Structure formats: structure tokens, C-alpha cells
Amino acid sequence: MHRRSLLAALAASGALTTLAACGGEDGSSDAGSTSRAGTPAAAGDGAFPVTIEHKLGSTTIESAPTRVVTVGYNEEDFVLALGVTPVGARTPLGSYDATRRPWAVDLLPAGGIPSVGQSELNFETIASLQPDLIIGAYAYLEQADYDKLSAIAPTVGDVIPAGEGADSTAAASWQEELQVIGRALGKADEASALTQDVEGDFQDAVDAHPEFTGKTVSVVLYNQGYYQLDSADPRGDFFLQFGFDENPSTSADGGLSEEQVVELDTDVLVVLGQSAQEFAANPVAAGLAVVTEGRTVYVPTFDSDFAGALGNSSPLSLPYAVEQAVPALAAAADGDPGTVPATL
Missing domain, CATH: 3.40.50.1980 (Nitrogenase molybdenum iron protein domain)
Structure with a gap:
């Protein structure tokens, strides 16, 4: 992107x-x-x-x-x-x-x-x-x-x-x-x-969670509109390092209309900038299987430590972000529709 x-x-x-x-x-x-x-x-x-x-x-x-x-x-x-x-x-x-x-x-x-x-x-x-x-x-x-x-x-x-x-x-x-x-x-x-x-921290997570490999992940940022973050953005790329595949439907500039949010219905979804309640206020988002089946991770605020670590994307912050993200991603990818979505 x-x-x-x-x-x-x-x-x-x-x-x-x-x-x-x-x-x-x-x-x-x-x-x-x-x-x-x-x-x-x-x-x-x-x-x-x-x-x-x-x-x-x-x-x-x-x-x-x-x-x-x-x-x-x-x-x-x-x-x-x-x-x-x-x-x-x-x-x-x-x-x-x-x-x-x-x-x-x-x-x-x-x-x-x-x-x-x-x-x-x-x-x-x-x-x-x-x-x-x-x-x-x-x-x-x-x-x-x-x-x-x-x-x-x-x-x-x-x-x-x-x-x-x-x-x-x-x-x-x-x-x-x-x-x-x-x-x-x-x-x-x-x-x-x-x-x-640092690469070893990611590899340890991949080795511990083979269920991540082959599943698709979407990362969407909300700030007065929806923006899908792909591998060209450090925050989008972060989640791909765990073995997930990138959403193939990412648009050229990453921007999504409210109706295009349907394109985020991948195996796992990460929402930056909105809580579960805020994201579900969009009826299209609320109806996505990735949302209704508990396969979504929410980062509702940009002033959390995880959001700061993800934003820095540095050799100091990335190990911290990995430690925080892996349990949340494991819950999202566990195949249990009753899983309560994680918030970071």
C-alpha cells in the first residue's frame, strides 16, 4: 500500500x-x-x-x-x-x-x-x-x-x-x-x-502455532474511513510474519467504502482504531462471518502499548508486540465460533 x-x-x-x-x-x-x-x-x-x-x-x-x-x-x-x-x-x-x-x-x-x-x-x-x-x-x-x-x-x-x-x-x-x-x-x-x-521471536511463534499457516488475514485501520493495510505497511506486514497469507483483494490504495468492508471477510481479521462495538455499528461489518464467529482481534485505541509497539515497528518494540499479539491471534484462529474476540 x-x-x-x-x-x-x-x-x-x-x-x-x-x-x-x-x-x-x-x-x-x-x-x-x-x-x-x-x-x-x-x-x-x-x-x-x-x-x-x-x-x-x-x-x-x-x-x-x-x-x-x-x-x-x-x-x-x-x-x-x-x-x-x-x-x-x-x-x-x-x-x-x-x-x-x-x-x-x-x-x-x-x-x-x-x-x-x-x-x-x-x-x-x-x-x-x-x-x-x-x-x-x-x-x-x-x-x-x-x-x-x-x-x-x-x-x-x-x-x-x-x-x-x-x-x-x-x-x-x-x-x-x-x-x-x-x-x-x-x-x-x-x-x-x-x-x-527478533526474527527468531517471529519464528518461535510460527513453530508454536502451525494453525496460522495458510490462513488469510486482513488488517484494517479505521480513521474517518477504512484503510486496509497490506505487506507494504509495517503494521500490515507484522501479522504476515506469523505465517498468515495476505488478503488477495486489497485495493490499490487500501481505501474501502463501508460496502467494501465485505472484502475483509478472511480467516482472521485485525481491526485497528475501533472496538468490537464500534466496528459492528457498520451493518456490513457486523454481518461478516469473521466477526460473528469470533475470528477478529480489536485494537480499539492508538494510545495503547500494543498500538505504540506496532506503530514503532522497531527491534525493541516488535518482541513486545509479538508477545502481546500471539495469544490474541491464536484465539482468533482456533476454529471455535464461541471464542470471545480479543482486544489489545
């Missing part, structure tokens, strides 16, 4: 948003201070200089960075997962309070990480933090904003997904994002090991 088609739908749905970074908003909280040193990103297994290719060109990082700023929608988690504390980070959009996220709370410094903006980036704040590396691997940076950031410090732009060109609007997988960030920090081997660990 193309990200630009979800502009309205995703603005309130958590860390992964469709708003491009641009200048001016002051979202800082003590962000102007330059006295706090970030955790050094020692070269470790990586050799410098290293050149990173991305959608807006290539960036050469001459030496191991020690003051990292993240300007995208989930990179803070990726950097923390590799043992580096950024000196500044973008505040996620949406209603979820990311400062409380259980998968990262032990890694956050007292007082939190200074904000460099939210819907818009604050370039003055970023400059005042004196970064030696800026990471925007999942930021959907415009060229003008990238140029401003590059004038401050070497900047890694959006990751090019495998098999795509630099003009693609598709998002890279979390594995591809982690690989690029690992190289930029001189921690490529650590990133590879972490990838194997």
Missing part, C-alpha cells in the same frame, strides 16, 4: 505517519542544551569512513559518531537498541505517550531525550545540539529539509527498500532500516545479530 494514500488515515495513528518533515516547530523541552553528552557510538565492528546510500543521495560518515540526532518516526528505538542514546529525537505523532513505552523505558535517560520537533522539525534546536550524525532513515524527508540537515551534520536519509528505486514511496522493512543504521553507527555486526534475535 502506498504511504501517500494514507495521509489522512495515519495522522493520528501513532509513530508511523505520513507527515513530511519541514522546518519551524518548537517542540523542544530543554532541547537547546548542548551540555549533555550522548552515548558514544563506538566503531566496534564497523570501519570508518563509511558511505550510506539513501533516497536523497549518499552520505559519508568519516568517524564513529558520538552525538546522534534522530529525525524520523521510529529511529530513536533503533539507535537505542544498538546501545546509543541520541542527544535529540523527533517526538512521535499521535496520541501514544512514547515516554512510557515498556520496551524502551529502561534505556531512556532521566528527563527523557530532548525533542527536535514533532509534525515539523526545529532546525535551530537540531543545530544547537551539535550532532555529528543525523539519522532520518524513516523520515520521508523532502530535499529542502535534507539540505538543511546536511548543512548541520552528515545526514542519512530514507532507506531505499530492496528492489525499489530512489523515487519509490514504499517504506523499507525494519530489517533494512536496522542494517543501514547499524552501518552508520559502526555496529553492523550488532545489527545483524539483533535482526536474527
Whole structure:
């Protein structure tokens, strides 16, 4: 599903948003201070200089960075997962309070990480933090904003997904994002090991639940309309990693009218943004066999920890999301029409 088609739908749905970074908003909280040193990103297994290719060109990082700023929608988690504390980070959009996220709370410094903006980036704040590396691997940076950031410090732009060109609007997988960030920090081997660990969590779930394999799953997000999330969206792809097959009837832009909700009648359905009662207020939805037979999982609010973990889609949040999701999916796929639908 193309990200630009979800502009309205995703603005309130958590860390992964469709708003491009641009200048001016002051979202800082003590962000102007330059006295706090970030955790050094020692070269470790990586050799410098290293050149990173991305959608807006290539960036050469001459030496191991020690003051990292993240300007995208989930990179803070990726950097923390590799043992580096950024000196500044973008505040996620949406209603979820990311400062409380259980998968990262032990890694956050007292007082939190200074904000460099939210819907818009604050370039003055970023400059005042004196970064030696800026990471925007999942930021959907415009060229003008990238140029401003590059004038401050070497900047890694959006990751090019495998098999795509630099003009693609598709998002890279979390594995591809982690690989690029690992190289930029001189921690490529650590990133590879972490990838194997997280992929192992998914594989453990697949092995424990062979009933998932071969069943179809639909993931629908409601935000002033219905949007079906497919494998091109990290949240849609999350559920496919358990062995489910993708709904073959996904439309080109993911948008569904109330009548087209009938296309969601697959073996398992995941509803983001509505409770069971809210979803069933649509008579078409209420009549779906996947609903009446208890084969649906509901994530009614975007400010829950599960929704936040799913939105971040990071190597820190994904294990938490797997742990939460598997029992709910097992209940939905158990073949018992009397099963009470799970809520996450």
C-alpha cells in the first residue's frame, strides 16, 4: 500500500505517519542544551569512513559518531537498541505517550531525550545540539529539509527498500532500516545479530502455532474511513510474519467504502482504531462471518502499548508486540465460533 494514500488515515495513528518533515516547530523541552553528552557510538565492528546510500543521495560518515540526532518516526528505538542514546529525537505523532513505552523505558535517560520537533522539525534546536550524525532513515524527508540537515551534520536519509528505486514511496522493512543504521553507527555486526534475535521471536511463534499457516488475514485501520493495510505497511506486514497469507483483494490504495468492508471477510481479521462495538455499528461489518464467529482481534485505541509497539515497528518494540499479539491471534484462529474476540 502506498504511504501517500494514507495521509489522512495515519495522522493520528501513532509513530508511523505520513507527515513530511519541514522546518519551524518548537517542540523542544530543554532541547537547546548542548551540555549533555550522548552515548558514544563506538566503531566496534564497523570501519570508518563509511558511505550510506539513501533516497536523497549518499552520505559519508568519516568517524564513529558520538552525538546522534534522530529525525524520523521510529529511529530513536533503533539507535537505542544498538546501545546509543541520541542527544535529540523527533517526538512521535499521535496520541501514544512514547515516554512510557515498556520496551524502551529502561534505556531512556532521566528527563527523557530532548525533542527536535514533532509534525515539523526545529532546525535551530537540531543545530544547537551539535550532532555529528543525523539519522532520518524513516523520515520521508523532502530535499529542502535534507539540505538543511546536511548543512548541520552528515545526514542519512530514507532507506531505499530492496528492489525499489530512489523515487519509490514504499517504506523499507525494519530489517533494512536496522542494517543501514547499524552501518552508520559502526555496529553492523550488532545489527545483524539483533535482526536474527527478533526474527527468531517471529519464528518461535510460527513453530508454536502451525494453525496460522495458510490462513488469510486482513488488517484494517479505521480513521474517518477504512484503510486496509497490506505487506507494504509495517503494521500490515507484522501479522504476515506469523505465517498468515495476505488478503488477495486489497485495493490499490487500501481505501474501502463501508460496502467494501465485505472484502475483509478472511480467516482472521485485525481491526485497528475501533472496538468490537464500534466496528459492528457498520451493518456490513457486523454481518461478516469473521466477526460473528469470533475470528477478529480489536485494537480499539492508538494510545495503547500494543498500538505504540506496532506503530514503532522497531527491534525493541516488535518482541513486545509479538508477545502481546500471539495469544490474541491464536484465539482468533482456533476454529471455535464461541471464542470471545480479543482486544489489545
